[in-house]
Amino acid sequence: MGFLHLFTFALIAFLSFTINGDESLDINEEVLGLIVFKSSINDPSSYLSSWNEDDETPCSWKFVTCNPVTSRVTGVSLDGLNLSGKIGKGLEKLQNLKVLSLANNNFTGSINPGISLLSNLEILNLSRNSLSDRIPGSLMNTGSIKFLDLSENFISGPVPEELFGNCLSLRSLSLSTNNLEGPLPSSLSNCTTLNHLNLSSNRFSGNPVFASGIWSLTRIRTLDLSHNSFTGSIPNGVVALHDLKELSLQDNHFSGALPSDLGLCPHLKKLDLSSNLFTETVPESYHALTSLSYLNLANNMLTGEFPQWIESLTRLEYLELSGNGLTGILPESMGGLTSLIYISLSENNLSGNIPSSLVSSSKLSTISLSGNKFNGSIPNGLFELGFDTIDLSRNEFTGSIPPGSSKLFESLQSLDVSGNQLTGNIPAEIGLNSRLRYLNLSWNNFQTRMPPEFGYFQNLTVLDLRNGMFHGSIPNSLCESGGLGILQLDGNSFMGPIPDGIGNCSSLYLLSMSHNNLSGSIPRSISQLKKLKILKLESNQLSGEIPPELGELENLLSVNISYNRLQGRLPSGGIFQSLGATSLQGNLGLCSPLLKGPCKMNVPKPLYLDPFAYPNQNGHHHGTGDDESDHESSSIQHHRFLSVSAIIAILAAVIISIGVVVVVLLNISARRRISFVDNAIESCSSSSRSGLGLSTGKFVWFQSKSNPDSYCVLNPESFLRKGNEIGGGLFGTVYKASMGGDNDDENGDVLAIKNLVVSNMIPYLEDFDREVSVLGKLRHPNLVSLKGYYWTPKLQLLVTDYVPNGSLHSKLHELSPSNPNPPLSWRNRFKILLGTAKGLAYLHHSFRPPIMHYNIKPNNILLDENLNPKISDFGLTRLLSKLDKHVMNNRFQSALGYVAPELACQSLRVNEKCDVYGFGVLILEIVTGRRPIEYGEDNVLILNEQVKIMLEEGDVLECVDVMMGEYPEEEVLPVLKLALVCTSQIPSSRPSMAEVVQILEVIKAPVPSRMESY
Incomplete structure (x- = not known):
C-alpha cells in the first residue's frame, strides 16, 4: 500500500470520527490499526491478503479473533507465516486485545514499546524471531500480562529492574536463547504468581538465589537457568518451592554441595544439575524423590559411593551420572527401576558386576558404563532387551558376548564392547541387526x-x-x-x-x-x-x-x-x-x-x-663413468652454497648469543633490585563477589582451594616490574609472579599475570566480570587455565597458570648454543598438533556461540614439562569494548602470515574457520621449522604457497625440518596435505576443528612401538 493511499484512509477515518462520533471510531480504529501494522510487514506468501482497509470490521480477517458479542479484536495470531519486517505501530489501537502471537517468523528490530499500551493484553509471544536491542522496561506496565515469551531472538543487555515492577499477573516467562547478560533483577521476586520461568542459554551471571530472590517464588513449577554463567553455591531453601516439578541448572559455575533439601520437593519430576562444579556426595535425601523421572548429575566432581537407595526412584526413566568420581558397586536392586529407558554411568570408578536384575528393566534403550572397572561376565538376558545403544567399553569384562533376541536385532544401532577381556565366538545372529551403524569389538581376546x-x-x-x-x-x-x-x-x-x-x-x-x-x-x-x-x-x-x-x-x-x-x-x-x-x-x-x-x-x-x-632423501646421488665429473661439479657448487649459508648462520648465532648475554646481565641486575612478595594474597572470609573494592582493587579467584568465590587483596606493584616480564603481545604484557607459600607448597604457587592494555578493554566492572567469568569456566587439558582476575578502572589483570616450558615459538625458532634444549622430535610435534587441535575444537564446539581465538600462532601455544600444548590468550576479543578496525590492523601486523584472508575483508562473515586457517599455518610451521613469511633480498617466501608447489612437483619432503631427525613419512605427508586444506582461501572449504581432530587421530600411527624411535 502506498503512503498516499494509507494517508487518505487515515484521513477518512478521522473525518468519520468528527461526523459520526466515538462509536463509529472504535471499530474503524481497529481496522486502521491493523492496516498500519501490516504496512511494516513483508508478507511473501500473501497470508494477510484478506486484511482489507475497506472492511468495516476486521473480524472476518484470517488470523484475527473477535469477541462475538462486542465485535472487538481480542486475538492476533500470526505464528509461522514467514513474515518479516518490524513490529510497527498500529497495535496500540486494539485496546481489547488479549492475545498477540507473532512467533516463528523473521521480525527484526527492537520490541515496540507501544505494546505496553495494550491494557488488556494477557498473552504476548514474540519467540523465534530475529528481534534485537534491549527489553523495554515498560513492557509489562499494565500488569495484565500472564504469558510472556521472548525466547530465541537476539535481545541483548541486562534485564531492566523496572520490567517486573507490576508482574502480579505473570504466570509464565521465557527469555531463553538470547544474549541477555548481567545479574538477574531483584524485582523478579515481585512475580509471586509465577509458575514457569525459563532464562536458559543467555549470559546471565552472579548468584541467582541471593540476587533475585528466586527461592521466594513459592508457586514455581518449572525453573530453567541452564547454559549461563551463574556462580556460587545453592543453599538449602528450595523446600519453599513445594510445587517445583522441573529444575534445570546445567552448564553453569555452581559449586559446593548439592542442596540436600531438594529431597523435600515431592512433585519434582526433572532434576538436571550437570556440567557444574558440585562436590561431595549425592545427598541421601534424594531417595524421597519418588516422582522423579529424569536425573542428570553428570560432569561434576561428585565423590563417594554410588547411591544404593537408587531403587526407591521407581519412576526414573533417565539416569545420567557420568564424568564424576563415584565409587562402589551397583546395587542388585536396580532391577526395580522398571521404567528406566536411559542409563549412563561412564567415566567413574565403579566396579563389580552388572546386576543381573537389570534385565528386568525391559524399557532400557541406552546403557553406557564405559571407563569404569566393571568385571565379570555380561548378564545373558541383557542382550534380550530392545537397546538402541550399548557401550560397555574400557572395563574388565570377561566371558563371551551373550546371544541377542529378535527385539535387539530390530533396535540396536551402536554396540561398543572394546577394551575388555572378552573371549569366545561372536554370535552368528549378530548379523541380523538390521539397524546397526557402529560396531566396535577391538582390544579383546576373542x-x-x-x-x-x-x-x-x-x-x-x-x-x-x-x-x-x-x-x-x-x-x-x-x-x-x-x-x-x-x-x-x-x-x-x-x-x-x-x-x-x-x-x-x-x-x-x-x-x-x-x-x-x-x-x-x-x-x-x-x-x-x-x-x-x-x-x-x-x-x-x-x-x-x-x-x-x-x-x-x-x-x-x-x-x-x-x-x-x-x-x-x-x-x-x-x-x-x-x-x-x-x-x-x-x-x-x-x-x-x-x-x-x-x-x-x-x-x-x-x-x-x-x-x-x-x-635422494639423504642428500646423496650415485653415479658412474662420465657422470662423476658432473656430480663432482655439482657437489663443489653445493658445498660453496653451504659455506655461504654456514657463514651467515655463524654470524647470526654470534649476534643472538651477544643479545642473550646482554638480556641475562640485565635480568641479573634487575633481580638484585627486586624481591618477590611472599604471602601476597591475604586470606579472606567473604565469598561475595559483589564486594570487590574499586579503590584498592581485589583479586577474584575462580578456582580457590578453600572457596571458589573468595577474593584477596594484593599489591600488583610487587610483580609488575621489568625483571618479572616474560612476554607480551597485542593485549598486554605477561609477568611471572610467586604467590607465596602455603602448607602444601613451601615455595608457593607460580602464576602468570597478563597486564591488559586498558584503553582497548571493557570499561565497566560488571561487563568485564561477566566476560572473564565465561573464560574462567573453560576447562580443558590443552588450554591455559584462567585462575582469576584483578580489576580497577586503570589496571586490569588476568591470572593464569604458569606454563614452565615456554612457547612453541622458542622451541622452533630460538635454538642456539645458549639454548641446551634439543630440537622437537616428530612424536612431540605431532602431540603438539593434536593437542592444539583438541583445544581449539573444545572452544569451537562446546559453546554457543563458539569461542574464537583469532590469533593462533606458536607464541600462543605454551608447553608444559611434558611438552603437552596449552593454548593461551583464547577469548580475549570478548574483553574488547569493540572489535574495531584499529585492533584488527594491529592483529594483522602482530600475526602476519597466520591471519585468515577474510579478516581483512569486512564484507565477509567471520567465523571459527579463521582459526582453522591459523591452525593450518601452524601445521606448516611445525613440520617445516620455517616461519610463515620469510623475506629474502629479492623476494618474499610465503610458506603455504611454497609447500603447495613442492607437493605438486613431488618433492614436498624436502621442506621437512631436518632438525627433527627421522620421521614417519606416512604421517608427515597427510599432515602437510591437511595443512593445505586448512589454509584454503575459501572459508567453507576448510574443515571444522572437530573434523581436523578426527583426521589427525586417523593419521596417527596405530602401533606405539613404531613411534618410540621418532
Whole structure:
C-alpha cells in the first residue's frame, strides 16, 4: 500500500470520527490499526491478503479473533507465516486485545514499546524471531500480562529492574536463547504468581538465589537457568518451592554441595544439575524423590559411593551420572527401576558386576558404563532387551558376548564392547541387526573367526576389530551393504587374500588391515573406493605389483604398504609418487629411488633408471663413468652454497648469543633490585563477589582451594616490574609472579599475570566480570587455565597458570648454543598438533556461540614439562569494548602470515574457520621449522604457497625440518596435505576443528612401538 493511499484512509477515518462520533471510531480504529501494522510487514506468501482497509470490521480477517458479542479484536495470531519486517505501530489501537502471537517468523528490530499500551493484553509471544536491542522496561506496565515469551531472538543487555515492577499477573516467562547478560533483577521476586520461568542459554551471571530472590517464588513449577554463567553455591531453601516439578541448572559455575533439601520437593519430576562444579556426595535425601523421572548429575566432581537407595526412584526413566568420581558397586536392586529407558554411568570408578536384575528393566534403550572397572561376565538376558545403544567399553569384562533376541536385532544401532577381556565366538545372529551403524569389538581376546554374517549389516558405517585376536580369512561378503565408512582390522591374525569384494565398500574412507598375515596381491577393486583417504596395509605378506589404478584415487591422504613382499613400479598418479621411505620399506622388490635392494618388474627388457632423476632423501646421488665429473661439479657448487649459508648462520648465532648475554646481565641486575612478595594474597572470609573494592582493587579467584568465590587483596606493584616480564603481545604484557607459600607448597604457587592494555578493554566492572567469568569456566587439558582476575578502572589483570616450558615459538625458532634444549622430535610435534587441535575444537564446539581465538600462532601455544600444548590468550576479543578496525590492523601486523584472508575483508562473515586457517599455518610451521613469511633480498617466501608447489612437483619432503631427525613419512605427508586444506582461501572449504581432530587421530600411527624411535 502506498503512503498516499494509507494517508487518505487515515484521513477518512478521522473525518468519520468528527461526523459520526466515538462509536463509529472504535471499530474503524481497529481496522486502521491493523492496516498500519501490516504496512511494516513483508508478507511473501500473501497470508494477510484478506486484511482489507475497506472492511468495516476486521473480524472476518484470517488470523484475527473477535469477541462475538462486542465485535472487538481480542486475538492476533500470526505464528509461522514467514513474515518479516518490524513490529510497527498500529497495535496500540486494539485496546481489547488479549492475545498477540507473532512467533516463528523473521521480525527484526527492537520490541515496540507501544505494546505496553495494550491494557488488556494477557498473552504476548514474540519467540523465534530475529528481534534485537534491549527489553523495554515498560513492557509489562499494565500488569495484565500472564504469558510472556521472548525466547530465541537476539535481545541483548541486562534485564531492566523496572520490567517486573507490576508482574502480579505473570504466570509464565521465557527469555531463553538470547544474549541477555548481567545479574538477574531483584524485582523478579515481585512475580509471586509465577509458575514457569525459563532464562536458559543467555549470559546471565552472579548468584541467582541471593540476587533475585528466586527461592521466594513459592508457586514455581518449572525453573530453567541452564547454559549461563551463574556462580556460587545453592543453599538449602528450595523446600519453599513445594510445587517445583522441573529444575534445570546445567552448564553453569555452581559449586559446593548439592542442596540436600531438594529431597523435600515431592512433585519434582526433572532434576538436571550437570556440567557444574558440585562436590561431595549425592545427598541421601534424594531417595524421597519418588516422582522423579529424569536425573542428570553428570560432569561434576561428585565423590563417594554410588547411591544404593537408587531403587526407591521407581519412576526414573533417565539416569545420567557420568564424568564424576563415584565409587562402589551397583546395587542388585536396580532391577526395580522398571521404567528406566536411559542409563549412563561412564567415566567413574565403579566396579563389580552388572546386576543381573537389570534385565528386568525391559524399557532400557541406552546403557553406557564405559571407563569404569566393571568385571565379570555380561548378564545373558541383557542382550534380550530392545537397546538402541550399548557401550560397555574400557572395563574388565570377561566371558563371551551373550546371544541377542529378535527385539535387539530390530533396535540396536551402536554396540561398543572394546577394551575388555572378552573371549569366545561372536554370535552368528549378530548379523541380523538390521539397524546397526557402529560396531566396535577391538582390544579383546576373542580368538575366533570373523563371522561371514558381518556382511549382512545393511546400515553399518563403522566396523572396528583391531587387536581382537581374530584369525582366519576376511569374508568376501563383508561389503555387500556398501555403506561402510571405516573398516579397521589391524593387529589380528587374518590370513589369505584381501577379498576382491572390498571394492563394493563404495563409502569407505578409512581402510586399515595392517599387522596381519594377509597374502596374495592387492586387489584392483580397491581403485573403486573413490572416497578412500587412509589406506594401511603394512606388516603383512602381500606380494605382486601394486595395481596402477590405485594412482587414480585422488582423495588419498595417507598410504602405508611397508613390510610386505611387493615388487615392481609404484603407480604413477596420486599420492604414490610422494610416498616416503617409511611407507615403502620392507618390500625388497619395489622400484623406488628411496629403497635399497633388487627391483623386479614384469617388463620385456631392462629399464634404465637415471639415479639423478630422483632426489635422494639423504642428500646423496650415485653415479658412474662420465657422470662423476658432473656430480663432482655439482657437489663443489653445493658445498660453496653451504659455506655461504654456514657463514651467515655463524654470524647470526654470534649476534643472538651477544643479545642473550646482554638480556641475562640485565635480568641479573634487575633481580638484585627486586624481591618477590611472599604471602601476597591475604586470606579472606567473604565469598561475595559483589564486594570487590574499586579503590584498592581485589583479586577474584575462580578456582580457590578453600572457596571458589573468595577474593584477596594484593599489591600488583610487587610483580609488575621489568625483571618479572616474560612476554607480551597485542593485549598486554605477561609477568611471572610467586604467590607465596602455603602448607602444601613451601615455595608457593607460580602464576602468570597478563597486564591488559586498558584503553582497548571493557570499561565497566560488571561487563568485564561477566566476560572473564565465561573464560574462567573453560576447562580443558590443552588450554591455559584462567585462575582469576584483578580489576580497577586503570589496571586490569588476568591470572593464569604458569606454563614452565615456554612457547612453541622458542622451541622452533630460538635454538642456539645458549639454548641446551634439543630440537622437537616428530612424536612431540605431532602431540603438539593434536593437542592444539583438541583445544581449539573444545572452544569451537562446546559453546554457543563458539569461542574464537583469532590469533593462533606458536607464541600462543605454551608447553608444559611434558611438552603437552596449552593454548593461551583464547577469548580475549570478548574483553574488547569493540572489535574495531584499529585492533584488527594491529592483529594483522602482530600475526602476519597466520591471519585468515577474510579478516581483512569486512564484507565477509567471520567465523571459527579463521582459526582453522591459523591452525593450518601452524601445521606448516611445525613440520617445516620455517616461519610463515620469510623475506629474502629479492623476494618474499610465503610458506603455504611454497609447500603447495613442492607437493605438486613431488618433492614436498624436502621442506621437512631436518632438525627433527627421522620421521614417519606416512604421517608427515597427510599432515602437510591437511595443512593445505586448512589454509584454503575459501572459508567453507576448510574443515571444522572437530573434523581436523578426527583426521589427525586417523593419521596417527596405530602401533606405539613404531613411534618410540621418532
